[in-house]
Amino acid sequence: xxxxxxxxxxxxxxxxxxxxxxxxxxxxxxxxxxxxxxxxxxxxxxxxxxxxxxxxxxxxxxxxxxxxxxxxxxxxxxxxxxxxxxxxxxxxxxxxxxxxxxxxxxxxxxxxxxxxxxxxxxxxxxxxxxxxxxxxxxxxxxxxxxxxxxxxxxxxxxxxxxxxxxxxxxxxxxxxxxxxxxxxxxxxxxxxxxxxxxxxxxxxxxxxxxxxxxxxxxxxxxxxxxxxxxxxxxxxxxxxxxxxxxxxxxxxxxxxxxxxxxxxxxxxxxxxxxxxxxxxxxxxxxxxxxxxxxxxxxxxxxxxxxxxxxxxxxxxxxxxxxxxxxxxxxxxxxxxxxxxxxxxxxxxxxxxxxxxxxxxxxxxxxxxxxxxxxxxxxxxxxxxxxxxxxxxxxxxxxxxxxxxxxxxxxxxxxxxxx
Ligand SMILES: Cc1cc2nc3c(=O)[nH]c(=O)nc-3n(C[C@H](O)[C@H](O)[C@H](O)COP(=O)(O)OP(=O)(O)OC[C@H]3O[C@@H](n4cnc5c(N)ncnc54)[C@H](O)[C@@H]3O)c2cc1C
Numbered sequence: 001x002x003x004x005x006x007x008x009x010x011x012x013x014x015x016x017x018x019x020x021x022x023x024x025x026x027x028x029x030x031x032x033x034x035x036x037x038x039x040x041x042x043x044x045x046x047x048x049x050x051x052x053x054x055x056x057x058x059x060x061x062x063x064x065x066x067x068x069x070x071x072x073x074x075x076x077x078x079x080x081x082x083x084x085x086x087x088x089x090x091x092x093x094x095x096x097x098x099x100x101x102x103x104x105x106x107x108x109x110x111x112x113x114x115x116x117x118x119x120x121x122x123x124x125x126x127x128x129x130x131x132x133x134x135x136x137x138x139x140x141x142x143x144x145x146x147x148x149x150x151x152x153x154x155x156x157x158x159x160x161x162x163x164x165x166x167x168x169x170x171x172x173x174x175x176x177x178x179x180x181x182x183x184x185x186x187x188x189x190x191x192x193x194x195x196x197x198x199x200x201x202x203x204x205x206x207x208x209x210x211x212x213x214x215x216x217x218x219x220x221x222x223x224x225x226x227x228x229x230x231x232x233x234x235x236x237x238x239x240x241x242x243x244x245x246x247x248x249x250x251x252x253x254x255x256x257x258x259x260x261x262x263x264x265x266x267x268x269x270x271x272x273x274x275x276x277x278x279x280x281x282x283x284x285x286x287x288x289x290x291x292x293x294x295x296x297x298x299x300x301x302x303x304x305x306x307x308x309x310x311x312x313x314x315x316x317x318x319x320x321x322x323x324x325x326x327x328x329x330x331x332x333x334x335x336x337x338x339x340x341x342x343x344x345x346x347x348x349x350x351x352x353x354x355x356x357x358x359x360x361x362x363x364x365x366x367x368x369x370x371x372x373x374x375x376x377x378x379x380x381x382x383x384x385x386x387x388x389x390x391x392x393x394x395x396x397x398x399x400x401x402x403x404x405x406x407x408x409x410x411x412x413x414x415x416x417x418x
Contacts (some may be wrong), residue, residue, distance in 0.1 A: 008169070010035040010379050011189050013176045013222070015041055016048035016319065017152065017365055018357050019214035020159035021372025022379075024078070026212075027166035031380060034206055035168055036191060038218075041160060042153055045294070046216045046333045048365065050152050050240065051277035054261045055366035056092040057115050057146035059289035060105035060408060062341070063391050065113045067370040068146075070386065074369030075150070081162055086155040090255055090274055092147025093133065095125070095315075096265030098140045101408035102148070104263045107142055118142040132252050132259065134317050147261040149273045152365060159372070174204075179211060179226040181349045187211045200364040210379040211354045213346070217294040217332040219358035227348055228238035231399050233359045236333040238289030239302040241325035242281040243312060249319040250275065253282050264315070268307050270415070281327065282320060284312055287362055288414035289333055302328060303416065337415065338403030343374055343384075343392040355379045363413070 010026040012019045015037035023035040039045055055075075057068045075087045096103040110117040120141040126134050128143060135141055164170055171191075178190035186209045215222050217235035220292045224230055245253050253259050255274040263272040272284040286303050305324060312322040336342065336359035346354040357371060364371065370387070377384035390396075396403050 006034070008032045009042045009208070010034070010210045010212060010376070011036065011187070011206055012212045013179075013189065013212060014213065014215035014218070015156070015160065015170070015172065016046050016214065016216050017156050017159065017368040018216075018360065018371055019212065020156050020163065021368045022212050022214060022357065022375040023163040023168050023170075024159045024166065025372045025376035026380065027163045027168035028170055028291045029376070029380065033163065034171045034208065035160070035163060036174045036176055036189070036396075037172040039172065042157060043172070045297075045332070047334065047360070048152050048156050048216075048329060050329055052273045053150045053152050053365040054092070054263075054271060054273055054281060055087065055150055056144070056261060056263070057113075058092055058094050058117070058142060058144050058263075059109060060102045060162040061114065061391075061406065062109045063114070064367070065079060065109060067367045067387060070370040070373070071367045072146070072372065078158060078162060078369060080157045084158075086134070086151050086158055088149045088151075088255055088276065090147045090149055091258065091260040092144045093141060093260040093262045094144070094265065095133075095135050095139055095141040095262070098138055100265045102140065103140065106313040108146060108335045110142065115144055115146055117142055124221055129259070132319065133262070133315055135315065136349070147259060149255060149276055150365060151277075155368070159368075166306065176222065179213075181353065182207070184319040185209070185353065187353055196349075203220055209353075210326060212357065212375050212379050214352060214357045214375065216358065216360075217334045219334060219342075219356065221294075223346065223356060227346055227350065229346065229348065229394070231342065231394065232337055232355075232401065232403075233342065234291055234335045234415065235294045236289035236335055237292045237297060237299075238285070238331050238333050238362070240283060240310065240329040241305070242278055242283055242327040244321040244326050245275060245280055245282055246319050246321055250280050253320070256321045262396070264311065270311050278327065284308060284320075288416055290416050294332060297347040299330060311383065334359050335361045337397070337401065338406065338415070339363070340404050341371070341392050342387060342394055343371065343378070345378065347394070352382050
């Protein structure tokens with residue numbers, strides 16, 4: 001194993017959207033930054049690839065609002081630096097049974113944070129969307145101006161390019177196998193020869209004053225291996241489904257008009273985006289998936305489609321073909337028990353030298369710009385302003401294995417074990 005002699009202010013491990021955003025933030029501030037990725041850059045085996053992610057400000061958990069609002073501004077700033085767009089405007093529509101505590105918490109949060117929104121009953125929803133979306137009589141809808149669609153692979157590529165332009169060093173096919181605390185401070189990061197094939201480097205060692213670990217579905221494995229700490233972050237394999245819009249209705253469901261990004265509260269939680277990436281198709285998917293080992297992927301089975309079919313038939317008034325998806329894509333979630341992120345120092349022998357950003361639980365992409373800023377702040381200054389980190393601490397799982405208590409929560413389980 002050769003020690004490359006290279007020393008960095010920050011070593012970021014994992015080049016999904018979170019690591020790429022954190023590397024960009026650190027490099028932009030003039031710090032010598034290294035970004036390491038175990039596979040090829042922009043690979044499809046993690047969580048950040050694909051064609052669309054929703055951005056919305058409507059959250060039942062009030063503490064995400066500021067991170068989303070900051071991210072809207074940071075997405076725009078990064079776009080203006082790179083010179084192309086990754087984020088496309090749309091409104092957001094949340095719907096669900098009127099008694100849904102989560103949905104009621106969304107409305108309360110919109111009010112508290114003065115988000116431009118209106119609560120609608122079934123008739124008002126039918127009028128608002130000219131029949132393109134219909135909800136049952138005992139449901140309510142929340143129409144909010146702050147939605148949108150992000151192109152994920154393009155966004156990750158943007159952050160990597162910006163990091164590079166700001167002087168960061170980027171290496172792929174470099175699997176980190178060890179992080180060691182150094183006596184005089186800082187860490188020694190070792191990369192293996194690559195057990196993942198497709199690898200032509202011989203491994204190496206890098207010194208970093210600080211290290212940021214953003215390894216998605218591999219967080220539990222890597223953190224356990226380097227520190228013995230067992231984080232309750234469960235990898236799930238999830239399936240994205242695309243459905244055909246029936247002839248004559250294609251423009252009605254396309255982005256650029258007034259068709260929104262959407263989420264349906266209840267069992268199952270269903271979400272989707274207006275037609276954008278594949279003309280004539282609309283994304284409608286279930287939030288959840290099957291527990292798996294990210295290195296021993298089942299690559300299926302997909303989820304049961306029955307609930308989605310019924311939902312599409314009912315909500316889209318027969319204008320979208322509910323017979324079955326015409327295209328699917330697999331992706332990884334990293335779920336915490338409370339579905340809140342982990343943004344914290346690893347602690348122990350590493351003290352404040354190693355920062356962990358993980359457990360994004362299927363809803364982190366939209367906040368990647370702010371998360372990158374927070375992770376860079378924590379690594380470089382030891383604190384992060386503008387965010388209440390108490391909800392994202394590792395220690396919360398010691399106090400309560402289920403993590404943050406959410407008294408509004410509906411009884412929904414996003415892990416499918418059978
Ligand atoms: C189908 C799907 C739909 C989603 N929809 C939305 C949405 O609409 N809105 C939203 O906000 N969020 C959404 N999300 C969630 C969002 O995409 C994720 O929260 C986000 O992509 C997580 O990024 P990450 O960087 O943490 O993980 P990843 O993208 O997986 O990145 C981690 C990286 O670390 C690398 N790595 C792992 N171990 C090592 C190692 N030892 N050494 C070096 N590198 C390593 C991995 O190869 C990987 O590239 C969705 C996720 C999925 C899967």
